[in-house]
Amino acid sequence: KQEGQPLRQRQRLLVVANRLPVSAVRRGEDSWSLDISAGGLVSALLGVKEFEARWIGWAGVNVPDEIGQKALTKALAEKRCIPVFLDEEIVHQYYNGYCNNILWPLFHYLGLPQEDRLATTRSFQSQFAAYKKANQMFADVVNEHYLEGDVVWCHDYHLMFLPKCLKDYNSKMKVGWFLHTPFPSSEIHRTLPSRSELLRSVLAADLVGFHTYDYARHFVSACTRILGLEGTPEGVEDQGRLTRVAAFPIGIDSERFIRALEVPQVQEHIRELKERFAGRKVMLGVDRLDMIKGIPQKILAFEKFLEENPSWRDKVVLLQIAVPTRTDVPEYQKLTSQVHEIVGRINGRFGTLTAVPIHHLDRSLDFQALCALYAVTDVALVTSLRDGMNLVSYEFVACQDAKKGVLILSEFAGAAQSLGAGAILVNPWNITEVANSIAQALNMDSEEREKRHKHNFIHVTTHTAQEWAETFVSELNDTVVEAQIRTRQ
Numbered sequence: 473k474q475e476g477q478p479l480r481q482r483q484r485l486l487v488v489a490n491r492l493p494v495s496a497v498r499r500g501e502d503s504w505s506l507d508i509s510a511g512g513l514v515s516a517l518l519g520v521k522e523f524e525a526r527w528i529g530w531a532g533v534n535v536p537d538e539i540g541q542k543a544l545t546k547a548l549a550e551k552r553c554i555p556v557f558l559d560e561e562i563v564h565q566y567y568n569g570y571c572n573n574i575l576w577p578l579f580h581y582l583g584l585p586q587e588d589r590l591a592t593t594r595s596f597q598s599q600f601a602a603y604k605k606a607n608q609m610f611a612d613v614v615n616e617h618y619l620e621g622d623v624v625w626c627h628d629y630h631l632m633f634l635p636k637c638l639k640d641y642n643s644k645m646k647v648g649w650f651l652h653t654p655f656p657s658s659e660i661h662r663t664l665p666s667r668s669e670l671l672r673s674v675l676a677a678d679l680v681g682f683h684t685y686d687y688a689r690h691f692v693s694a695c696t697r698i699l700g701l702e703g704t705p706e707g708v709e710d711q712g713r714l715t716r717v718a719a720f721p722i723g724i725d726s727e728r729f730i731r732a733l734e735v736p737q738v739q740e741h742i743r744e745l746k747e748r749f750a751g752r753k754v755m756l757g758v759d760r761l762d763m764i765k766g767i768p769q770k771i772l773a774f775e776k777f778l779e780e781n782p783s784w785r786d787k788v789v790l791l792q793i794a795v796p797t798r799t800d801v802p803e804y805q806k807l808t809s810q811v812h813e814i815v816g817r818i819n820g821r822f823g824t825l826t827a828v829p830i831h832h833l834d835r836s837l838d839f840q841a842l843c844a845l846y847a848v849t850d851v852a853l854v855t856s857l858r859d860g861m862n863l864v865s866y867e868f869v870a871c872q873d874a875k876k877g878v879l880i881l882s883e884f885a886g887a888a889q890s891l892g893a894g895a896i897l898v899n900p901w902n903i904t905e906v907a908n909s910i911a912q913a914l915n916m917d918s919e920e921r922e923k924r925h926k927h928n929f930i931h932v933t934t935h936t937a938q939e940w941a942e943t944f945v946s947e948l949n950d951t952v953v954e955a956q957i958r959t960r961q
């Protein structure tokens with residue numbers, strides 16, 4: 473910069489997601505304690521120097537009173553977060569209902585809910601109405617904070633209606649939308665009663681992004697087949713207006729994991745774990761307790777492996793971290809009992825007085841404990857039935873440069889497209905295949921482990937979350953400029 477020249481102002485990025493990256497606990501009428509999640513997206517966006525990120529979203533708590541709302545807004549402002557307040561009924565219909573009981577399972581190929589038809593229709597309509605209402609509430613908050621020149625980046629299936637609401641407010645706003653889940657085949661999307669309205673709302677964005685080329689292709693096919701629009705190599709065209717559609721595979725802040733392994737507490741933790749599981753190979757699963765993660769199938773495959781490989785029974789342990797999630801949705805409650813039942817049965821069957829084959833934890837671990845666990849693992853099992861990307865696989869690889877453990881990875885996770893060459897890819901529905909892969913992984917020689925690990929480690933450390941965010945935002949800026957040029961022509 474030349475002397476006297478003002479510093480170029482960084483572009484403001486408004487990141488809009490259903491959930492703010494904080495957990496908020498109320499301590500009194502007007503006091504809150506906030507815990508900022510240092511996870512993926514947050515560190516990705518904070519690391520990008522070109523723009524200054526602000527978050528807009530739901531704080532995950534019901535705050536019915538004005539005093540509480542004001543205090544929370546003030547506390548969040550210090551963390552660059554802006555809350556959207558949703559009341560309990562909206563959360564029930566929009567978040568538990570339309571988002572997590574309808575869109576989430578559908579986008580992961582688990583179909584629409586199968587209850588009694590009439591009841592489903594009625595609840596479907598009211599849930600969709602609540603979904604639109606909630607999206608409008610997000611749009612109101614964005615609009616209130618928007619300044620000319622800002623970029624607005626909407627995230628995920630909760631906010632498919634948002635691009636349209638924002639463009640209705642201000643057609644010049646730069647709006648991007650990114651889906652963190654798979655976008656299913658158009659044949660699946662077709663079953664959704666609100667299929668067209670949702671597609672049209674997303675198309676209001678300037679740039680629409682997915683983790684993989686396949687998801688982008690499915691989206692374009694849905695627009696051509698369901699809406700009769702034209703798909704082009706750049707995206708979807710509607711009466712001369714192009715919505716750019718492309719793949720932007722997310723990554724992690726790999727340095728953060730690699731650095732953590734040097735921290736004395738983590739090293740102490742690693743020593744403890746090694747001692748605790750001495751003489752046994754450690755297999756690890758880390759998942760939200762969600763039906764898409766294929767936890768029952770994974771545990772059944774482990775049982776089959778133990779059944780068929782008696783010599784391994786006292787030489788291997790499976791640590792399954794299952795983080796409770798969306799616990800108000802009945803499907804998730806059913807899954808919890810199902811998993812507990814299977815784990816109990818297998819431990820009863822193969823456990824001894826001194827050791828059990830499966831350690832199942834219904835809770836999350838703090839970052840340092842998680843890194844230590846990744847580092848001592850011999851085989852990680854990421855066997856989602858469907859998964860947008862799955863960053864547990866990336867985190868595991870980042871922590872394995874010393875050990876060079878094996879990754880067993882579902883071919884239905886987006887990560888299979890980037891880590892496929894280093895991992896053992898499996899069809900998670902095929903329990904025999906997963907059991908055989910466990911045997912293959914445990915018996916793999918060090919040369920092959922090293923070769924596979926190297927491939928994945930290079931990928932994980934070079935395709936980071938920061939690069940992902942930069943690419944998306946710079947493409948969004950370009951898209952808008954191109955559209956302006958086209959309009960002038």
Ligand code: G6P
Nearest residue numbers: 490491628629652653797798860
């Ligand atoms: C997935 C979704 C995210 C969501 C996360 C946790 O990764 O793509 O948008 O935030 O799950 O789920 P929750 O419902 O607790 O926000």
